[in-house]
Amino acid sequence: MSAEPETRAEEQGGSTAPQEQYTLKVRRFKPDSGEGPYWQEFEVELDPTLSVLDGLLQAKDREDGSLSVRCSCRAAICGSCGVKINGQSTLACLTQIGEAHEFANRRPDEDGEGEPKPVVVEPMGNMPVLKDLVTDMESTHWTKIRRVTPWLLDDGDPPERERVVPPESMVDITQTIACIQCGACVSACLSMEADPDFIGPAALAKAYRFVGDPRDVETRERLWDLAQDPHGIYDCTHCFACVDACPKGVAPMDQIMRLRRAAGHDEEIKDKNNGHNHEAAFVNIIEKKGTLDESLLLQESYAPGVAGKLIPKPSALKGLLGSIPTAIRGLRSGKMRSLPKLIPGIHPKLPGDAQEHVKHIYEHAEEHREEVNLYITGEEDVVPEPDEEELSQPEVSTGPKENE
Amino acid sequence: MDMEMIQYHPTTLAGKGFLITEGARGEGAHLLNANGERFMETYAPNKMELASRDVVSRAEQTEINEGRGFPDGTVALDITVVPKKRIHEALREIVLVGRDFAGVDITREPIHIKPGNHYTMGGVKTDIDGATEIPGLYAAGEAACVSVHGGNRLGANSLLDTLIFGRRAGVHAAARTKRVEPARPSKAILADEQAMIDGVIGRERGSGRRVSEIRKELGETMDKYVAVFRDEQGIQSALETVRRLKEEAKTFYIDDRGTVFNQDVLGALELGYMLDNAEAACVGALHRKESRGAQYRTDFPERNDDEWLKHIDLKMNGDGPEISYSDVTITEWQPMERTY
Numbered sequence: 001m002s003a004e005p006e007t008r009a010e011e012q013g014g015s016t017a018p019q020e021q022y023t024l025k026v027r028r029f030k031p032d033s034g035e036g037p038y039w040q041e042f043e044v045e046l047d048p049t050l051s052v053l054d055g056l057l058q059a060k061d062r063e064d065g066s067l068s069v070r071c072s073c074r075a076a077i078c079g080s081c082g083v084k085i086n087g088q089s090t091l092a093c094l095t096q097i098g099e100a101h102e103f104a105n106r107r108p109d110e111d112g113e114g115e116p117k118p119v120v121v122e123p124m125g126n127m128p129v130l131k132d133l134v135t136d137m138e139s140t141h142w143t144k145i146r147r148v149t150p151w152l153l154d155d156g157d158p159p160e161r162e163r164v165v166p167p168e169s170m171v172d173i174t175q176t177i178a179c180i181q182c183g184a185c186v187s188a189c190l191s192m193e194a195d196p197d198f199i200g201p202a203a204l205a206k207a208y209r210f211v212g213d214p215r216d217v218e219t220r221e222r223l224w225d226l227a228q229d230p231h232g233i234y235d236c237t238h239c240f241a242c243v244d245a246c247p248k249g250v251a252p253m254d255q256i257m258r259l260r261r262a263a264g265h266d267e268e269i270k271d272k273n274n275g276h277n278h279e280a281a282f283v284n285i286i287e288k289k290g291t292l293d294e295s296l297l298l299q300e301s302y303a304p305g306v307a308g309k310l311i312p313k314p315s316a317l318k319g320l321l322g323s324i325p326t327a328i329r330g331l332r333s334g335k336m337r338s339l340p341k342l343i344p345g346i347h348p349k350l351p352g353d354a355q356e357h358v359k360h361i362y363e364h365a366e367e368h369r370e371e372v373n374l375y376i377t378g379e380e381d382v383v384p385e386p387d388e389e390e391l392s393q394p395e396v397s398t399g400p401k402e403n404e
Numbered sequence: 405m406d407m408e409m410i411q412y413h414p415t416t417l418a419g420k421g422f423l424i425t426e427g428a429r430g431e432g433a434h435l436l437n438a439n440g441e442r443f444m445e446t447y448a449p450n451k452m453e454l455a456s457r458d459v460v461s462r463a464e465q466t467e468i469n470e471g472r473g474f475p476d477g478t479v480a481l482d483i484t485v486v487p488k489k490r491i492h493e494a495l496r497e498i499v500l501v502g503r504d505f506a507g508v509d510i511t512r513e514p515i516h517i518k519p520g521n522h523y524t525m526g527g528v529k530t531d532i533d534g535a536t537e538i539p540g541l542y543a544a545g546e547a548a549c550v551s552v553h554g555g556n557r558l559g560a561n562s563l564l565d566t567l568i569f570g571r572r573a574g575v576h577a578a579a580r581t582k583r584v585e586p587a588r589p590s591k592a593i594l595a596d597e598q599a600m601i602d603g604v605i606g607r608e609r610g611s612g613r614r615v616s617e618i619r620k621e622l623g624e625t626m627d628k629y630v631a632v633f634r635d636e637q638g639i640q641s642a643l644e645t646v647r648r649l650k651e652e653a654k655t656f657y658i659d660d661r662g663t664v665f666n667q668d669v670l671g672a673l674e675l676g677y678m679l680d681n682a683e684a685a686c687v688g689a690l691h692r693k694e695s696r697g698a699q700y701r702t703d704f705p706e707r708n709d710d711e712w713l714k715h716i717d718l719k720m721n722g723d724g725p726e727i728s729y730s731d732v733t734i735t736e737w738q739p740m741e742r743t744y
Contacts, residue, residue: 065671
């Protein structure tokens with residue numbers, strides 16, 4: 001070893017990649033200025049494989065130190081830098097600036113100006129903005145997380161040593177454990193936009209983390225609570241926005257569906273929101289008809305099966321009557337496009353033996369009601385090799401993550 | 405205490421600087437130079453990649469310095485030798501890091517890494533209850549130096565700082581609050597602090613250098629001269645730079661005049677602490693004329709227990725850090741020569 005430390009004068013980062021010019025268009029807000037939000041463009045120059053966060057920090061360092069953005073690890077582990085980039089909720093550190101630029105310019109130049117479009121960066125949605133890209137996580141995200149009792153409710157007596165569980169019993173919740181609390185799913189949630197009281201994707205995914213934990217002893221109480229809450233598990237509309245937004249593959253919507261199955265199916269909880277029956281109505285109608293017969297949906301939701309229709313419960317009549325305004329709104333707004341769809345009996349049958357195929361899918365699903373947790377078996381492109389034959393039976397270590 | 409003991413982690417991602425877990429080598433990954441040689445055979449033939457962090461970091465840096473690294477100043481971590489199933493089970497986070505930050509499928513190709521500044525063994529000197537010499541002031545975590553790590557922390561042992569000594573500090577501090585009145589800073593002290601912050605916020609733009617420029621120069625200087633390998637000339641030059649930067653920091657300016665989420669003023673205050681810490685690290689590294697733990701002096705490559713089996717304690721006074729020594733607490737494990 002030479003005694004010349006100069007020989008390791010490698011610039012921090014050591015990157016030799018070419019630098020490119022990018023424009024960041026940032027939504028700014030200075031709360032004590034008395035002015036509303038405004039847009040500001042920053043020219044930055046960096047390696048395309050560096051992140052939008054690196055670009056923001058460069059603008060902050062070189063041009064305007066008053067530009068505020070939360071960040072810490074730069075490696076998609078701390079969850080601090082949730083923002084919207086080109087309208088998509090994500091982490092600024094996980095989005096390469098070159099890719100964000102390509103995305104912003106994916107469409108042909110419609111206005112014909114020939115100028116490349118900037119990468120647009122905004123604060124996350126569904127949360128108040130404190131300053132620039134910094135949102136108030138407390139008033140929405142953390143309040144909702146606390147709502148679901150986010151800790152283990154065990155049987156009370158601490159054991160002499162730690163509570164040991166077989167690794168395979170934890171597989172089911174590893175996906176939710178991967179959550180880094182960045183709030184990207186909350187930002188993207190369309191249900192929360194319509195109902196700000198919706199408990200929401202992050203908190204419900206966290207709820208499943210404990211519902212699915214074999215050490216937790218209040219599973220039924222948790223499910224009961226989340227099913228009865230009008231802003232609980234049945235408030236999700238399956239839009240997949242949270243699944244798209246999540247940078248860690250938590251797929252919050254999948255966790256909400258697991259909660260629903262555990263509540264409605266396993267625990268047979270009849271919720272006062274009629275959420276479980278409504279969901280079951282979809283399943284049953286499609287099993288019978290192959291596609292969704294909308295004319296049956298409401299009656300099947302509130303008065304399921306033959307028995308439900310022969311002796312309708314008072315709650316069913318109330319629910320049906322209560323749905324009339326919704327139905328009228330649907331017709332008016334064009335959401336229900338054809339009136340005949342509301343007349344029972346004219347629903348078209350599927351061609352050929354397609355109906356049989358649908359039934360077969362149902363039977364298969366009934367027989368194999370086990371979920372493959374993709375988070376563990378993971379990488380979809382893994383080509384099975386001889387040493388990987390047992391890959392479909394995952395084992396995971398649930399020991400504490402090594403602290404570095 | 406121990407401010408010269410700065411750990412370089414052997415595997416930080418090229419161009420990004422963050423960590424590739426030690427677990428990768430724990431699971432059997434190899435380190436390769438640009439010639440494809442498993443170079444740890446030269447440095448630690450018995451432990452290979454599992455030698456302690458300082459040993460592996462020095463080996464990598466030697467390969468890089470002697471021209472056997474890649475053009476981007478790195479060596480390679482080859483995880484492809486670990487069975488794929490095991491990679492997906494145990495190293496999933498690294499699969500994602502490779503995919504998202506390096507564009508590399510770590511199950512198929514090696515990933516470029518280099519040693520990176522990781523952890524400060526030194527810190528605010530505390531006893532085992534987190535208490536410092538100043539009554540009522542506690543320190544815990546990486547900021548503290550209980551000195552369980554000596555000059556070279558082992559992987560996962562930072563949990564001691566947090567779970568064990570963090571808890572002890574909290575319990576002790578809570579018990580103390582029951583006995584003593586809360587401190588009430590005088591109006592004069594508060595006014596001084598306010599004036600200091602107002603002074604930073606109100607300084608004219610262009611009065612001196614930008615905070616970010618000083619911070620960048622500080623980082624580059626320390627990473628060059630007070631890093632894996634050190635020598636007197638290098639550390640001395642770093643110390644001079646740090647002291648010049650301290651002067652320049654008296655006239656730096658910031659952009660943000662606001663009172664809400666002003667990260668600019670926070671960054672300015674932090675820079676002051678960084679400069680103090682850097683100065684302490686330089687003074688300690690310069691003073692310790694031997695190689696021990698994370699400190700490797702190319703001009704004093706041997707460990708010297710006769711003169712240096714002791715802590716270097718630094719106290720800030722007007723002119724800079726004042727040096728004193730304290731004894732090393734040795735219990736069950738006696739210091740031994742480390743051989744691989």
